[in-house]
Every structure is written in C-alpha cells, then in structure tokens.
Amino acid sequence: MLNRRVFSIGLASSIAVPLAVPALAQQRSDVRSAIDGLSQLHAIIVQHGDDIVIEHAARGPGVDRVANIKSCSKSIVGLLLGNAVDSGAITGVNATLGDVAPSLIPADASAEVGSLTLEDLVTMRAGLEGTSGGNYGNWISSSNWVAYALRRPMVATPGERMIYSTGTTHVLGAALTVATGETLLRQARMVLGEPLGIEIPAWTRDPQGNYLGGNEMALTPRAMLRIAVMMRDEGLFEGKPVISTDWFRSSTQRLARSPYSGLDYGYGWFLSESGYIIARGYGGQIIAAHPERKLAIAITSDPNMPARSDGHFGRLMELLEGPVLALA
Template sequence: MRPHIVALAAVLAFIPLHARAEQADCGAPATLEDGWTIAKPDEMGLDGARLCAIAERLRATNANVHGVVIVRGGKLVFEQYFAGFDEPWGRDAGRYEFDATTLHDMRSVTKSVISLLLGIALDRKLIASLDEPVTKYFPEYSDVKSAGWDRITLRHLLKMSSGLQWDENLPWNDKNDEWHLVYDADPLRYVFQKPFVFEPGTFFTYNGGGTDLLGKVIEKALGTRIDSFANEVLFKPLGITEWQLKDYRNGKTAMASGLRLRPRDAAKIGQLVLAKGEWQGRRIVSAEWIAESIKPRLQATNMFGGLFYYGHQWWIGRTLVNDREVRWVAGVGLGGQRLIIVPEHDLVVMVTQGLYSNGRQGQATHDLLANFILPAVRVENAR
C-alpha cells in the first residue's frame, strides 16, 4: 500500500465512524456578512467526513498550520483555525490565537496580488503594454543602472526572467538580496545597480526586487499610492474591508511581501482567479489577463527542486490523486502561506502557517491536497 494511503488510513482509523458522524459540522464557516455564501461540504459535492479528519492530521504532523479555508463552487464550505507560533509582520514572535476575523501575513502571496493590480491597470489603459521598458518609469536611476537595463521590460519582471543577478536563498544578511529591500534607504537603487548574468527572458530567477519595481510602476503610472489603488479596484469590490500592506524596516512599501489578509478574504482572491476575473457577477479584471497570468511561462528550476512552473507572479503545479495528475495554480508565501486554485474541481484552498525558517513550510498544504481535500471531491460532481 502506498505510504500516503497508509498515513491517511491511520488518521481516519483514529476517528470512529460514529464520531465522524457527530463531527458533521466541523469546519463550519463563521457567518460574517462579508460577501461569502456559506454551504456545507456535502451540498457542494465534497465528502465532509473526510475533511473532518484534517484537524487530526495536522495535530499528528505538528505542522503549525494556523488556518484552512476551502471554497467549492463559489461558496465557502470549510473553515478551521488553530493556535500556534507565528512571526507576524512588525510584532513579536510567539504563540497566537487565530479565528475567522484574524489578519494573517500573506508574505509573497502579495506578489500574485501585484500581478492582478497590474492587469487592472493594463485593462484601464493606465499602462500601455507589458513590453514597455522598465527604465521608462525610473529616469531618476539613469546614472546608476547597470548595463542591460534598457532591454528589460515589465514582462520580464512579471515572469521573473530579467536575467538580473539575484539570490534570496542566502543567509539573512547583506549578502541576501532581499535583505537590501528591507533595510536599504533606497532599495530600488540597489536593484538597478545589480549586474545581469543571463539573457532576458531565458531563465527564471526568483526576485522580489522585480515585484517591488512593478508595484512602483503602478504607482507612477497612476500618480497615487498602490494601497489606495488596491483598495478602490480590488479589495472594495471583493468586500474586503480589513487588510494591511506593511512597510519594510526602511519605511518603503513592501510590495513583494507585505500584505496581511484574513484567510477567508485571501480565498476571495483565489475565487476571482477561478472565475476568470469576476466576483459574484462583477467584472474586476479581464478574463484575458487571468488566462495570461496563470499560463506556464518558465520552469522554476531554482525553486522547490524544479517541480513547478511560473506564470505572471503565479505558480503552476500538480498533485497526484488516485493515479491522476490534478493541475493547480498558487500564490506562495514564506512560512507556508498557500493560496491554491484548482480549476478542474472548481475549488479554492487557503492555508496559513508559521514555519518561516523551516524547510517543511508548505508541505502541510500538499499533504492536505493529496490526501484529504482533492480525494474529498465526489467524482460525479467534479468538473
């Protein structure tokens, strides 16, 4: 028997059949009048009893997961929260309680939101084209930019293929390029001074500096702060009233990683992508932009062992379930923040976690997807 099946059987066996029936309401979402229609898993073609085993699995694996939110068919069907260690942006590390109203760091899921905002700006003709040169928006750095910058377009930054020398995997000090985004008085100057080591458009290199540049391009094109734009064109239309976009230690807006949302509000972002740019019948971003954003562009060869592809600030991957691959799209953030969109099954999953310096971060999401959530989809209801 396969190891993941053995593990699942052990968890399910731990819960007697009569007890599973008593847990029918486990994970029942809170009623917050925030725009979500709430339904039971079984009403939306999900095996509720199987989802009820999630909490025990998380306890057994000590995954430090803080929240699990599941949406099926555009309805919120499952929501569970757990106390655990966290390192919230700007607050002391320690043990925190979480519930449906608690904001949580999204970390680099922020990058996927920047992609949506860029798409909205393009839809509104506020930015002409992805093929515009980045330097058009930053004449103030013309005296320091390294050779090669004039060839770099917004498209290169969007799919992280600028060819810039950049490494966020080094120890957290001034050798790690992300460190300079956090601490340098002028982090964009640091980005423009970096040399190029690859031909633009050829290789994926994870680069938060490029996302910060994209966010600044949006601000310059609009003549307003990105948080004001985000609130007007994205968050308010989605009914998201509580959110934060934090600053780095240097006081600059953390456009690559500073977003804080309630997990059920983050799931709205996923539902927006799943519905090809619409939220409850309202068009927020064009279907064309969504399609272009989640199309695989490059093999992410230097991240996660090369298992994933990269689109326009979105990850594309797959999970093996019952001998069949199921494709998904994801926003991925440090610590285990995972926003998963599964078009084939009309499904959105948001998981928050607190393993910021742990190599196991994110593993819990893939375990839950493969062994609990995707197997819970009833075949007759699957798309």
C-alpha cells in the same frame, strides 16, 4: 450568496453540521487527519462551489484577523499590473522599464536594465541577481530599495530563467506607482478591496515611500479566500468582473519554472500540474484556486518558520493535491 452552507472540521467549539453522506464524511476525515500533523499550520478555509466545506483554525489569530501573507503579495502585484494594462496606464507587458518609469533606473545600473519588460519583472525573469534569501537583509537595509535591486549584476539573460527575488517585484510595484499615479495601497484597495468587499491595511514602505511590492501585506484568511474565489472563477466575483478574463488567462500562462518547488510560474502565480493556481508566501501562506474542480483555498501558517518545498510547504501541497482535491 457566497457561502450558503458551512461545514466545519473544528473541535468542540465548532458549529453543528448536518449529516453528510459517508463519502463526504470520509473525505473530511481525511483532511482532518492530514492537517492534525501540520504543527506550523494556523488556519485553513476550503470552498467548493458556493459552500465552505472546511474551516479550521488550529492556532494563531484565527480566520477573521489579519495575517502577514508574505510573498503572496507578489501575486497581488501581478493582478495590479493587469489592471494597469487593461486601463491603459501601461501599453502592455512588453513595455520596458525605460519607457514606463525611467526615473527609477540608477545611472550606474547595467545597460540592459532599461530594456527590461514588465513581463520580465512579473515573471521574475529579469536576469538580475536576487535580493531574497541571504541577500534580503542587505537589500532592505539599503537607502533605496529600487535602486539597489536594479544595481544587482546581471547573472542571466533577461526573459529566460526565473530568479526568485522580492526586489524584482518591488521594482514592478514602483513602476506601477509611477505609471498610474497611485500608490500600491490605493491600487490594491481600488482593484481588489472594493469589488471583493475586503479590507487591505497599509503595509511596509521603502525609504522613498513606495509600498513594498512583494512582501509584508496583511489580509484575513477570509479575505484571502475571496481572492482565491475570484481566481477560481477566472476574474469574476459573484458574477461581476474584478480582473479581465484576458488578464486571468495571461496570468496563468506557464512562462517560467521555480528551481526550488518545480512549479511553473505565470504573472505572479505558481501553477501546479493538476490545475492549481497558487500564491505562496514564506512560512506557508497560500491562496489557491482550482477552476476545474471549483475549489478555492486560503491557508495561513506560522510566518516566522520556514516552509520549504521539502518541508512544510511540500506537506501543504500534498494536502492540496490529495485530501483537499478529493473533496471535489
């Protein structure tokens, strides 16, 4: 079974736990001390091997109700790209936007746009000025989100530096919809929902009906954990393949680096020096896996508060790299 034993660090309402060896008890105490000071934290679940070693809902909707995973959605889109490549719907990551979905490209876009590869898009190295941060509001207020993102000026050579932009991932999601003939919602349910046994509700769509590729998806923390377990186990879940081993390896190549966190970036996943594979969302939403240490983690936080690398997200990384890593 997936979760043979559960050890909770919850408060009075927590289930009784068996006696732990002193070292484990101290490690769990260290985690509790660390999370007690995280005022934005909603819930955390940590699985080591087959066992849930931490399950704590400090506030918010808990572990069984959906939470907005924000930009963790970008990592989900990266997995859907892998399925499209493996199924043959797309020839490979070097296929260009002009080859895969020429109908998406506005006539007045930069000449380089048609030559952008899907790898450029999934690694956010498209070179286009971003639509996130201060540009986000104007972007989602536009009448055509894909065209708006593709009309942004080229500010870097495609394939070089990472420019964080939800619009770039949204273009990728729209291209996947064209290539597969299936909405992102349907793809997500087929590729992840069914094999992992998780519910994936419908989420925000753009004016043309494309599901937002890079934000606003909602999952329960337990569903997030199952994705983390699958990534920890290199594409397998309970021994069955969900994504191919080849795509897992491709996803975790260090191809770019975030100018904000300093973390490396692959096909939609951040990569830490210690070995964590991380999906990160605004406010402090995290899906994390550490294959070497057999750890899988789901974290939700207040989705309306910022979580910068020098703030809440930085403290969450300290939690992962310190007390949580020590559990393994």
